[in-house]
Amino acid sequence: MLRERGQREVFCGLTGIVWLHRKIQDAFFLVVGSRTCAHLIQSAAGVMIFAEPRFATAIIEERDLAGLADMNEELDRVVDQLLARRPDIRLLFLVGSCPSEVIKLDLGRAAARLSLRHRPAVRILSYSGSGIETTFTQGEDACLAALVPELPREEGKSLLVVGSLAEVVEDQFRRIFADLEIGPVRFLPPRRAEDLPPVGPETSFLLAQPFLGETARTLEERGATRLEAPFPLGAEGTTGWLAAAAAAWRIEPDRFRDVISPCRERSRNALARYRAELAGKRVFFFPDSQLEVPLARFLSSELGMELVEVGTPYLHRRHLAEELALLPPGTLLSEGQHVERQLDRCRAARPDITVCGLGLANPLEAEGLTTKWSIELVFTPIHGYEQAADLAGLFARPLRRREALSGMPM
Numbered sequence: 001m002l003r004e005r006g007q008r009e010v011f012c013g014l015t016g017i018v019w020l021h022r023k024i025q026d027a028f029f030l031v032v033g034s035r036t037c038a039h040l041i042q043s044a045a046g047v048m049i050f051a052e053p054r055f056a057t058a059i060i061e062e063r064d065l066a067g068l069a070d071m072n073e074e075l076d077r078v079v080d081q082l083l084a085r086r087p088d089i090r091l092l093f094l095v096g097s098c099p100s101e102v103i104k105l106d107l108g109r110a111a112a113r114l115s116l117r118h119r120p121a122v123r124i125l126s127y128s129g130s131g132i133e134t135t136f137t138q139g140e141d142a143c144l145a146a147l148v149p150e151l152p153r154e155e156g157k158s159l160l161v162v163g164s165l166a167e168v169v170e171d172q173f174r175r176i177f178a179d180l181e182i183g184p185v186r187f188l189p190p191r192r193a194e195d196l197p198p199v200g201p202e203t204s205f206l207l208a209q210p211f212l213g214e215t216a217r218t219l220e221e222r223g224a225t226r227l228e229a230p231f232p233l234g235a236e237g238t239t240g241w242l243a244a245a246a247a248a249w250r251i252e253p254d255r256f257r258d259v260i261s262p263c264r265e266r267s268r269n270a271l272a273r274y275r276a277e278l279a280g281k282r283v284f285f286f287p288d289s290q291l292e293v294p295l296a297r298f299l300s301s302e303l304g305m306e307l308v309e310v311g312t313p314y315l316h317r318r319h320l321a322e323e324l325a326l327l328p329p330g331t332l333l334s335e336g337q338h339v340e341r342q343l344d345r346c347r348a349a350r351p352d353i354t355v356c357g358l359g360l361a362n363p364l365e366a367e368g369l370t371t372k373w374s375i376e377l378v379f380t381p382i383h384g385y386e387q388a389a390d391l392a393g394l395f396a397r398p399l400r401r402r403e404a405l406s407g408m409p410m
């Protein structure tokens, strides 16, 4: 295990708004930040002109930074205007940024103050999406952790799946849990702010994403219990993840096998053709999405790829224990980043494919290395049995493209 501290090349937590605003359909994300933040969000979301967007930036101007304006008054005015114009908003997140943190604007207090004015029609919460010492998936963690204290209390037994999943994936999991007679099953985040899932001492939760450390901690504070499991990536990861819920509900092993086997077999068969293509290929992960460890496990154990280095921004040892146990012995793990040193290691190793952020992908491609953008793995449905082959395809495609290009006359 290599621990590195140095310059990092990652997006900030504002990026999470790109998928969260599509997920919670009556929520609105108001970034309190600079023009840079506004540009990031607009270009990352790919939306410049949109009839009714569900995110915006309240720009901190220079006179605000110089302390010439009362920021809180201005923020209240912007929020009042927004909510008057958009009565469909049920949940408003004030999202902090680097500039709002630097000037120490207390968005938690602002959210509490504004809530008094706008409840019960609108719930107003805050979290930080700042890029200071964080990576981009922590935006979702901070957002969900802000929601946890708002969840209603429940006394009965239930399963909570935690982490944004594509709706098609949620529906597949819902069907499998129903076939296993596990339930009630709920999802965080919900599709609508009005459907916040209840939580209590009898709630068991499964993390669907490995970057939700703070959310898990706040759920545990509410008395819920995390089920120890690998993450539902690939046929085997998904089986292990479902098995954790089945064990908690004391489902008979035969019954579990009967329900799971057809999906698992279909998934394995779909993966077989990618295995032929990817086995023996060497992969190098730069730290970015925090999905690196489960992905590395999937690529090595289900597709036979070789792991050159598995870099991750943070290694949550407890949440990743099952994944780490499934990595080949001797896998080089690195936590944190010193980008120059890591680039040197990558160039020296000449992996077949390098998983990294957008900032590194272009220069590495120019040096003849094949890359995969890690952010794409967060935007694409990759969880569960039916998506396992799509996930493998995301790694096969750049290799095919490189091969096709190398055969072309220059």
Ligand code: SF4
Residues within 6 Å of the ligand: 012, 013, 014, 033, 034, 036, 037, 038, 040, 096, 097, 098, 099, 129, 130, 131, 132
């Ligand atoms: Fe840049 Fe920070 Fe704004 Fe993110 S939050 S866009 S890192 S200034």
